[in-house]
Amino acid sequence: MIDEPAGMIGAPLAGARRLGAVSFIFVTILLDMFALGLIAPILPKLVERFVDNDTASAARIFGLFGTAWAAMQFLFSPILGGLSDRFGRRPVVLLSNFGLGLDYVLMALAPSLTWLFVGRVISGITSASVSTAFAYIADMTPPEKRAAVFGKVGVAFGAGFILGPAVGGLLGGIDPRLPFWAAAGLSFTNTLYGLLILPESLPRDRRTSFRWKNANPLGALHLLRSNGVLAGLSVVNFIAQLAHVVLPSTFVLYATYRYGWDATTVGLTLAMVGVCSMAVQGAAIGPIVGRFGERRALLLGLGCGAIGFLIFGGAPTGPLFWLGIPVMALWGVAGAATQALMTQLVAPDQQGQLQGATTSVQSVSQLVGPFLFTLTFAYFIGAQAPLKLPGAPFLLASVLLVLALAIATRTLAGMKSGR
Structure with a gap:
């Protein structure tokens, strides 16, 4: 066990400011999951349209999309985590939100299956920032309260995956590209909100150098x-x-x-x-x-x-x-x-x-x-x-x-x- 609780580094950010910071992380994860949920019922159908409505081919390609997304999570989660230990949580979270918004724009405009796949790969990279959000919570929360806070953040995952597909299905009925535009708008809004609200949780004297062997x-x-x-x-x-x-x-x-x-x-x-x-x-x-x-x-x-x-x-x-x-x-x-x-x-x-x-x-x-x-x-x-x-x-x-x-x-x- 370490001598000093990790939660102590967030002690200066107390009261309303601290609550606002943790609330932002909650909203960040909620909107990220909501955005992912928005495109969940539409992306398979969009893939199917690119392969002339061949369902069997679409299923195989969509499986490849899922594997690529998980592979990017595997590769880039430790990199983003290491970068957040070096430069702080705030820039990593904000840049990831902004990058995710750009990615949804790319998928909304994708003229071919190849570009849609590229977008899915980028989505796997930028969505890896969830690990940084959890690190932010660890910074800001005393050890004895972390389980409860992590649990409340779990509500954001659940709510996003419940509401996202429902809204995505409705928007997709209007236009199959519309859910991607909506997801992009949510990500950009979240980035702007973070620029105004989110303080840094990791002081400079508590940061560590970035090492590729650990990342x-x-x-x-x-x-x-x-x-x-x-x-x-x-x-x-x-x-x-x-x-x-x-x-x-x-x-x-x-x-x-x-x-x-x-x-x-x-x-x-x-x-x-x-x-x-x-x-x-x-x-x-x-x-x-x-x-x-x-x-x-x-x-x-x-x-x-x-x-x-x-x-x-x-x-x-x-x-x-x-x-x-x-x-x-x-x-x-x-x-x-x-x-x-x-x-x-x-x-x-x-x-x-x-x-x-x-x-x-x-x-x-x-x-x-x-x-x-x-x-x-x-x-x-x-x-x-x-x-x-x-x-x-x-x-x-x-x-x-x-x-x-x-x-x-x-x-x-x-x-x-x-x-």
């Missing part, structure tokens, strides 16, 4: 290996993120295949997931962590996630699937607790590097997860399967979280006494 993805892992507990928590975080990929990669196919749900029912179910997640992130994490501490909250969250996936995979009917949603929502406690514990294990001038390395690790899960879970689903509903088990991907995710729970229990046992 590349493999070099960034050195920080995660520098402490046994940090390494263990990083493994837990990776496994948990890998398990989470089962939802975006197989949920729609699974729900349609097993329960015969139409698009409306699928959409309402996703909205229910988002609402429950937001409720936990915004209102429950603070009290849970306050009562049990970060360590027990982490174990509780992983346990609820494992049970939730078990319900999802085993539910023979749709209503039984819905019963698992509030249980699954409590998994969100684990993510906030993990973030809070990890930020307490590095120095103030390494928060950006930590968040960049963590985001890179998560990006690997986004590269591996879709193949793991879609192939599992395809195998267990195929003719060659020893038994028909459409819920196999969710059961696999449950097993992964049980493994993460076991590793977390052993890792946390090695920490010094305390929360």
